Amino acid sequence: MKDSTSHLQIKTSKSGHLIPVINQIFLHSEYDPIREAKKFADDHESLIFKNSHLIVYGLGFGYHLVELIDRLIKVHGMSAKITVVEPYEDLVTAFQENSFPFSKLISIYCTKDINQLFKQADFIEAISSKPPILKHPQSYMLSKDFFDQIGNYQTPQDLKTTRIYLKDFSVRRELGHYSQQSNLHQIFRENNCHDKWIDHLIAAFGEVAYQHEQGEMN
Amino acid sequence: MKKHLLIALENSNSLLMAAKTAQHIIKKYPRDTIELLTFESLKKVAQTINGIQQIHTIDCQKINQTIDGQYYSDMHALNTFISPLSPLLEVSWEQVINCDASKVSASLTSVFVTKDQCKFVGSRMGRKGNRISADLWSMIGSTLRDIMNCQYISSTDILHQSFRTTPSEECNYINLNEDLTSRAFQMLQKIRSANPSNCRLIGVPLFNAHQDNTFTFERVIETIGSILDDAELFPIILTSTNDRDRVFARQVSKEFANSLLMLEVDSKSLPASLVNLDAIIGGTSHALALADILGTPLLRICSDTSSMLNLSPSSNNQLSIITSQSTASATIASDIHTSIKHLLGDSPALDSISLSSALYTFKKDDFGTYAYQVAGRDQQQFNLQYHMMRSFISLYSNRPIAIEKSIDFANVELNVLTSWAQTERNAITLASRDLLGTLRSLLRTQKDRRFIGEFIQSLDKLFKHGDEKNIASLCCNFFRARIDGIEEANYEANIQLMEKALYQLKDDLQAAIGMIKNIEDFAQEQSKQTRVQAIHQRLRPTL
Numbered sequence: 005m006k007d008s009t010s011h012l013q014i015k016t017s018k019s020g021h022l023i024p025v026i027n028q029i030f031l032h033s034e035y036d037p038i039r040e041a042k043k044f045a046d047d048h049e050s051l052i053f054k055n056s057h058l059i060v061y062g063l064g065f066g067y068h069l070v071e072l073i074d075r076l077i078k079v080h081g082m083s084a085k086i087t088v089v090e091p092y093e094d095l096v097t098a099f100q101e102n103s104f105p106f107s108k109l110i111s112i113y114c115t116k117d118i119n120q121l122f123k124q125a126d127f128i129e130a131i132s133s134k135p136p137i138l139k140h141p142q143s144y145m146l147s148k149d150f151f152d153q154i155g156n157y158q159t160p161q162d163l164k165t166t167r168i169y170l171k172d173f174s175v176r177r178e179l180g181h182y183s184q185q186s187n188l189h190q191i192f193r194e195n196n197c198h199d200k201w202i203d204h205l206i207a208a209f210g211e212v213a214y215q216h217e218q219g220e221m222n
Numbered sequence: 223m224k225k226h227l228l229i230a231l232e233n234s235n236s237l238l239m240a241a242k243t244a245q246h247i248i249k250k251y252p253r254d255t256i257e258l259l260t261f262e263s264l265k266k267v268a269q270t271i272n273g274i275q276q277i278h279t280i281d282c283q284k285i286n287q288t289i290d291g292q293y294y295s296d297m298h299a300l301n302t303f304i305s306p307l308s309p310l311l312e313v314s315w316e317q318v319i320n321c322d323a324s325k326v327s328a329s330l331t332s333v334f335v336t337k338d339q340c341k342f343v344g345s346r347m348g349r350k351g352n353r354i355s356a357d358l359w360s361m362i363g364s365t366l367r368d369i370m371n372c373q374y375i376s377s378t379d380i381l382h383q384s385f386r387t388t389p390s391e392e393c394n395y396i397n398l399n400e401d402l403t404s405r406a407f408q409m410l411q412k413i414r415s416a417n418p419s420n421c422r423l424i425g426v427p428l429f430n431a432h433q434d435n436t437f438t439f440e441r442v443i444e445t446i447g448s449i450l451d452d453a454e455l456f457p458i459i460l461t462s463t464n465d466r467d468r469v470f471a472r473q474v475s476k477e478f479a480n481s482l483l484m485l486e487v488d489s490k491s492l493p494a495s496l497v498n499l500d501a502i503i504g505g506t507s508h509a510l511a512l513a514d515i516l517g518t519p520l521l522r523i524c525s526d527t528s529s530m531l532n533l534s535p536s537s538n539n540q541l542s543i544i545t546s547q548s549t550a551s552a553t554i555a556s557d558i559h560t561s562i563k564h565l566l567g568d569s570p571a572l573d574s575i576s577l578s579s580a581l582y583t584f585k586k587d588d589f590g591t592y593a594y595q596v597a598g599r600d601q602q603q604f605n606l607q608y609h610m611m612r613s614f615i616s617l618y619s620n621r622p623i624a625i626e627k628s629i630d631f632a633n634v635e636l637n638v639l640t641s642w643a644q645t646e647r648n649a650i651t652l653a654s655r656d657l658l659g660t661l662r663s664l665l666r667t668q669k670d671r672r673f674i675g676e677f678i679q680s681l682d683k684l685f686k687h688g689d690e691k692n693i694a695s696l697c698c699n700f701f702r703a704r705i706d707g708i709e710e711a712n713y714e715a716n717i718q719l720m721e722k723a724l725y726q727l728k729d730d731l732q733a734a735i736g737m738i739k740n741i742e743d744f745a746q747e748q749s750k751q752t753r754v755q756a757i758h759q760r761l762r763p764t765l
Contacts, residue, residue, distance in 0.1 A: 196350065198347060208325075
């Protein structure tokens with residue numbers, strides 16, 4: 005989503021590196037972004053040592069991410085992973101246009117809408133394992149409200165909001181027969197009449213998700 | 223070429239059931255393809271089943287993690303659940319076969335049946351959350367499994383009858399890994415060559431042994447000791463990669479100064495080890511069930527007759543020993559040792575088996591496999607009841623068996639038989655009385671709906687007869703299964719079907735009375751003949 009209120013400029017640091025500036029805020033050091041990135045990584049050395057996966061709030065032009073991923077790979081090998089959240093689409097576009105070489109171990113999620121962010125299953129999977137969150141100071145200062153919402157996010161459960169998460173269209177369509185205010189757990193508990201195949205599917209899902217204890221090899 | 227889908231989600235035993243089912247399908251429809259739906263945690267075991275073209279798995283662990291997660295909507299868990307099912311729902315199946323008794327399998331069977339109107343085998347869930355059986359055999363299978371603790375016919379027999387294939391002893395259900403099998407053979411060959419030429423290798427699986435109340439630590443120690451004392455037998459401990467199993471096996475080994483040979487096996491290498499052993503002994507574990515379908519001779523150690531019958535034996539080459547909890551471990555070990563020798567065809571004196579154990583072998587007739595006592599404490603009462611109930615099921619399903627072949631009436635004391643017949647008759651009389659009461663209240667309900675409460679009470683009273691263990695209880699359980707399957711939407715149609723089911727129960731109870739009378743007449747006649755023979759023998763020297 006393009007933010008009409010933001011104003012992105014790209015400037016050059018004294019060391020000759022490109023640096024984005026949004027609403028007059030420099031996202032990296034005006035002098036030497038590389039040295040600044042090294043310091044940022046130094047400050048989080050123990051976290052890097054203990055965790056192969058990090059979440060970083062703020063993309064900037066990625067100098068801090070390059071430094072972090074290099075150090076993560078040294079400790080954890082190719083299981084290293086960084087998940088980046090960045091609300092400014094213009095910034096991501098400018099970053100990609102300037103074609104910085106970037107590791108495939110870094111995934112970027114760009115949206116200003118927190119609900120959109122939590123519709124992405126792979127993002128939820130990444131954040132659910134509770135990796136440490138690193139805040140890129142300038143980016144965090146710029147979008148503090150947005151980033152704070154991530155931690156406090158309450159996942160909706162009602163069918164109306166969550167039905168669109170379903171990848172199977174026939175199941176998504178069939179779920180339209182139930183009350184849209186209810187959630188899957190309520191449907192499983194309260195639905196006593198199994199007229200359609202979807203009723204049986206929810207019953208089977210409920211047995212696995214809410215009741216079933218995994219069969220053990222005896 | 224048609225496609226068959228097997229659903230096996232309960233545990234590894236349902237996979238063994240799927241393996242047997244696959245074999246029957248291959249036998250009947252050799253050109254058809256078979257696919258299997260199971261849980262991700264069971265995938266490795268499922269891969270050992272022969273004849274399955276494709277395995278689809280549901281990842282329970284991922285679903286449960288998602289459900290517990292702070293950021294997940296349950297819809298994400300539903301996505302994980304549906305993703306392996308979506309392609310299956312697009313296929314036109316010849317039949318969907320539910321291989322276990324779990325609700326999740328029955329519900330999933332219903333998804334396929336409701337969506338595509340395909341045939342099904344086993345049970346599925348009905349519109350009101352009731353259980354519906356595909357046919358008489360499915361009904362017998364799920365009724366016996368769900369309602370009664372004791373199975374009078376094995377699930378293998380149910381498969382034979384469901385697929386109309388003859389009972390046989392084929393052991394190619396499991397996919398044996400050639401490389402692992404040859405390695406196991408070479409390794410065990412080394413042990414054979416280091417021992418006398420007549421030495422036989424006896425596998426003792428210690429999987430989940432810490433939970434086994436029948437083959438306890440002391441009994442394991444005593445049994446291994448008795449095997450070691452016999453120069454012709456060599457024990458091999460089979461253990462899994464599970465930590466608890468390892469600890470248990472190490473404790474056992476410690477008792478023998480760490481001199482025991484231990485094999486650590488996983489689901490892939492277990493079949494390879496089993497086919498290379500001369501026999502295997504143990505409590506109830508998946509290793510014994512696997513040995514059964516692989517045809518490895520086995521001795522099961524059971525705590526009671528119910529656990530012996532619930533194991534659904536399919537091969538003849540096995541024995542079950544029923545032990546009592548209070549018996550000394552040394553006595554049990556001695557009985558087990560004699561039983562192993564008998565299993566291996568060494569003809570030991572079976573009368574040396576103590577009266578605290580009962581040894582059973584398995585035989586086959588047109589109906590399937592049945593248990594037959596060969597030694598130990600007198601179990602006439604149970605044996606008679608078991609064979610009569612099995613005989614009743616055969617009569618009920620219109621596939622008669624010759625009961626006199628499966629039980630030795632000459633050895634059944636007449637007073638035991640008379641007492642059994644009297645007990646059965648009394649139970650049938652009580653059930654018939656409640657049946658008439660239920661019919662009366664049903665007729666009243668037909669005229670006036672206000673009597674529905676009274677009818678339900680009578681019906682409940684009738685269902686209670688199903689909790690017992692006699693022929694009347696079988697009739698009542700089959701009646702209940704028919705009632706559960708009623709799905710009519712309107713009241714009048716439901717009542718009509720109930721009435722029909724009640725009259726069928728009446729016929730079943732009358733058939734049971736007829737059977738009991740036939741058996742009594744047969745036994746009386748045989749007893750008379752035995753007496754005549756005894757007189758002849760006594761007279762012969764004087765003639």
